[in-house]
Amino acid sequence: MIQLFGVSQVFTGRSGSVEALRDIDLKIAEGEFVAVVGRSGCGKSTLLRLVAGLLPPTYGEIQVADERVTKPRQDIAMLFQRPALLPWRTVLDNVLLPAEIFKLGRAALRERALGLLEMVGLAGFEKRLPHELSGGMQQRVALCRSLLSGPRVLLMDEPFSALDALTREDLSTELQRIHMENRATIMFVTHSIDEAVLLADRVVVLSPRPGQIVDVLDIDIPRPRSLGRTAQLDQVVAARAELHDLLMRRESVVL
Numbered sequence: 001m002i003q004l005f006g007v008s009q010v011f012t013g014r015s016g017s018v019e020a021l022r023d024i025d026l027k028i029a030e031g032e033f034v035a036v037v038g039r040s041g042c043g044k045s046t047l048l049r050l051v052a053g054l055l056p057p058t059y060g061e062i063q064v065a066d067e068r069v070t071k072p073r074q075d076i077a078m079l080f081q082r083p084a085l086l087p088w089r090t091v092l093d094n095v096l097l098p099a100e101i102f103k104l105g106r107a108a109l110r111e112r113a114l115g116l117l118e119m120v121g122l123a124g125f126e127k128r129l130p131h132e133l134s135g136g137m138q139q140r141v142a143l144c145r146s147l148l149s150g151p152r153v154l155l156m157d158e159p160f161s162a163l164d165a166l167t168r169e170d171l172s173t174e175l176q177r178i179h180m181e182n183r184a185t186i187m188f189v190t191h192s193i194d195e196a197v198l199l200a201d202r203v204v205v206l207s208p209r210p211g212q213i214v215d216v217l218d219i220d221i222p223r224p225r226s227l228g229r230t231a232q233l234d235q236v237v238a239a240r241a242e243l244h245d246l247l248m249r250r251e252s253v254v255l
Helices: 044-052 091-095 097-101 106-119 135-147 165-182 193-199 234-248
Strands: 002-013 016-028 033-037 059-064 076-079 153-157 185-189 202-206 213-218
Touching (some): 002 044, 016 044, 033 193, 091 135
Parallel strands (some): 076 153
């Protein structure tokens, strides 16, 4: 579903050039949930922006569903760390925003939007404004918005990092359920080792800048998963320890 071939990214400004990513080769299968971890500044968010078509790679090529990514696409949705809801629009109108951007027909997608809100426990909040919601509820609205057009690829950039621990675990469980039902292909950036192990089928570890793939770990644990039920499993303990060791290395040996 997602393929990156020799992708490198260099940013050039008045003070010089910064190499954010170097020679990234990665394949993600359809329906797979892949987490990306690494130290701050290693290029994780840049990687997502490249796949989303928000940024052209300096070198290399990115394909989604065997088509080269050159610009934002309807079948690729991105969820950011902050919900980024429009404060003057109701919950329902925020969810329906992609229908207007991609000219999909607002009326045709209204029932889907209502269904998504019900799915994440927000039925009855359709007419509320964002400031009337908690942070976790706002992020649920943003998640519904990202799912409205039925994207084949969902890119998530630390979407739960600003939330309290209980809300974060609750939304992680909700995301697993949605993934199991919809089978979208997900790339999920996180700083949390526990979150990566809890959610992902595979975890991609990036080196310090310039970001290169250090290792890719398989997480072979039955779903659904939760911190309470799976935290002490031998596979979880081993995966957490290996990820911790990889991330603690200041100078990692790149594959």
